[in-house]
Amino acid sequence: MYDFSLLSRETIQAIIFALFLFIIAFVSFVIIVLYTLFKYTVYTNKHKEKTKLICDVAYFHERGKRDKQEDSIYVSPMDKMETTGFVAACSDGMGGLLNGEVVSKYVTDSLREHFPYQFDAQTANARIITGISDKVYEEYHLGAGATLVMVHILDDYMNFYSLGDSNIILIRNNRATLLNYKQNYITLMIRKLAEGGLETTEAYRDNRAKGLIDFVGNLKCNVLMTNRPLRLFENDIVIVSSDGVTDSIPLNRIVNHIHFDQNADGIARTLKYGIQTRKNPRQDNYSAIVIKMRRSFV
Amino acid sequence: MIEYYTFKHRGAADEYKDEIFLRLVPNLTVAIFNGNKLDSPKSQSLLFSEILSSDEGNKSIDYLTTVFEECLDKGSEYLILRVEQKGIESIRRGDVCAKIVRQGQISLLPNGYFGLSSDDRIICATSNFFDYLSDEGILADALVAGTCSEWMNMMIRRISDQSQLKCGNLSAVDLRLNT
Numbered sequence: 001m002y003d004f005s006l007l008s009r010e011t012i013q014a015i016i017f018a019l020f021l022f023i024i025a026f027v028s029f030v031i032i033v034l035y036t037l038f039k040y041t042v043y044t045n046k047h048k049e050k051t052k053l054i055c056d057v058a059y060f061h062e063r064g065k066r067d068k069q070e071d072s073i074y075v076s077p078m079d080k081m082e083t084t085g086f087v088a089a090c091s092d093g094m095g096g097l098l099n100g101e102v103v104s105k106y107v108t109d110s111l112r113e114h115f116p117y118q119f120d121a122q123t124a125n126a127r128i129i130t131g132i133s134d135k136v137y138e139e140y141h142l143g144a145g146a147t148l149v150m151v152h153i154l155d156d157y158m159n160f161y162s163l164g165d166s167n168i169i170l171i172r173n174n175r176a177t178l179l180n181y182k183q184n185y186i187t188l189m190i191r192k193l194a195e196g197g198l199e200t201t202e203a204y205r206d207n208r209a210k211g212l213i214d215f216v217g218n219l220k221c222n223v224l225m226t227n228r229p230l231r232l233f234e235n236d237i238v239i240v241s242s243d244g245v246t247d248s249i250p251l252n253r254i255v256n257h258i259h260f261d262q263n264a265d266g267i268a269r270t271l272k273y274g275i276q277t278r279k280n281p282r283q284d285n286y287s288a289i290v291i292k293m294r295r296s297f298v
Numbered sequence: 299m300i301e302y303y304t305f306k307h308r309g310a311a312d313e314y315k316d317e318i319f320l321r322l323v324p325n326l327t328v329a330i331f332n333g334n335k336l337d338s339p340k341s342q343s344l345l346f347s348e349i350l351s352s353d354e355g356n357k358s359i360d361y362l363t364t365v366f367e368e369c370l371d372k373g374s375e376y377l378i379l380r381v382e383q384k385g386i387e388s389i390r391r392g393d394v395c396a397k398i399v400r401q402g403q404i405s406l407l408p409n410g411y412f413g414l415s416s417d418d419r420i421i422c423a424t425s426n427f428f429d430y431l432s433d434e435g436i437l438a439d440a441l442v443a444g445t446c447s448e449w450m451n452m453m454i455r456r457i458s459d460q461s462q463l464k465c466g467n468l469s470a471v472d473l474r475l476n477t
Contacts, residue, residue, distance in 0.1 A: 157402055170434050177434040181452055190458045191451050199310055200458040226441040228417065231402035
């Protein structure tokens, strides 16, 4: 216990005055905080319709156990996102063929040259990709090739384009879905077997069936594209990646590596470390662009 | 113009317990019957098809539902979808359902009349078919596919990737109205 009677009268008065000032300051602080919160809530509600979905973007681009980095990525400038939209692409040089790194780099460089793309001109955009593929064909005559996945996001909508077996993954409601199907012989075999009323086990047995039926470097390739855009929602996560990512973290386990309050940077980092900790002795190059949709006043 | 594609697969089961029925006149009527919860699905399926192909089949969906309620066993599940002037009328019982892809989104088709706009796409199927598909997968395939058969093949690929089509009966119809 303190014996305040030992303190001089002036000291006690000073302490009381100090306490009084502290209480005033504290009450003022609380009032200011409450007022700010109230104003923010009112402003947010008033301008709710003016908020837009924006892309929070991060990427990683890593070399696995391969001699060369055969993945190449492209991310469009973010400053004109409101008018031109946002484009992200990943190209993966085809294993077993020469010059994979040259072709994938050529693909992303060509995409950069053609930017900006018209959002609603999906066929025209696909034609640009076909043109790039034809040029690769003229140079290498099927001696080199690459896969390509590209997304184009404008406001709440997304178009995507795909050639080969790279990934466009949408994570919504804690579930990851591969949006583009893989253009390989397995697809053709499944179609035939299903039409015949048979099981499709056989299609997955033969490793050669994983061979691509379409890719950049094929003449007059058939670009897989959305004819109508897909609607995006707040907190959707889009991952544009090479198959090196899903080889190490299968699609159904990707969500286990993601915390939904993370931003794109955090998700990209977690995925990258997830792949590295697998220590796959045959790890392919792995690259991904992570896009998280956030609502903002921007 | 109406474009549709049907898919039926035994899925390594001993017998078919699902059935798909189509009636083209006077309006296109699609019906899917699922007898998975029945002891004798064949007889119920036959009864279902007889009612649909009889004169009763021409009558309103509401009337048809009353007939089915009276005649079919309790565990019978079905979906009836009839294309009307500029829309679609549907009724479902049990887990057989239809989903509609519209403006880049997918949703469950409600019972009753539903107006359609050009390029809307509909997939009707048994629950077993939908069990292996996510809404986002169905949606992405619908937006990519140029034709109904292409859309169906893409969905089958997804089901196959998970089950290799050894998952029991699969029955589905997808359709598109170009109004």
